[in-house]
Amino acid sequence: MLTGLTVLTVLTVLTAAGAAQAAPAAGGDEPAPECVHYAATWRYTHVTNACDTAYRLTVEYTDGTGVPCREAQPGATVTFPGYGPGGNGVVRVRLCPPPH
Numbered sequence: 001m002l003t004g005l006t007v008l009t010v011l012t013v014l015t016a017a018g019a020a021q022a023a024p025a026a027g028g029d030e031p032a033p034e035c036v037h038y039a040a041t042w043r044y045t046h047v048t049n050a051c052d053t054a055y056r057l058t059v060e061y062t063d064g065t066g067v068p069c070r071e072a073q074p075g076a077t078v079t080f081p082g083y084g085p086g087g088n089g090v091v092r093v094r095l096c097p098p099p100h
Contacts, residue, residue: 032055036048036049036072043081046078047070048082054072056070059081060091
């Protein structure tokens with residue numbers, strides 16, 4: 001039989017372990033790590049995750065166009081819209097917050 005103190009201790013340990021695992025996926029306005037690279041053309045922006053960790057990523061454009069986040073596993077390349085005929089440049093790749 002578990003006592004209240006034992007249950008609290010187990011929950012605290014599990015919560016701390018879960019927070020430590022979730023840390024790499026945190027994001028929002030953080031730039032992607034240096035192991036994430038992109039190449040932009042007028043049609044597509046290819047973002048490659050050369051890291052050892054999966055990341056949720058998005059691309060920021062000069063005109064502020066918002067695009068959905070995409071999950072990029074280690075070694076994977078994900079595709080976003082390019083800069084288009086109007087020259088809407090890529091500013092940076094950034095991390096996305098974890099899904100709700």
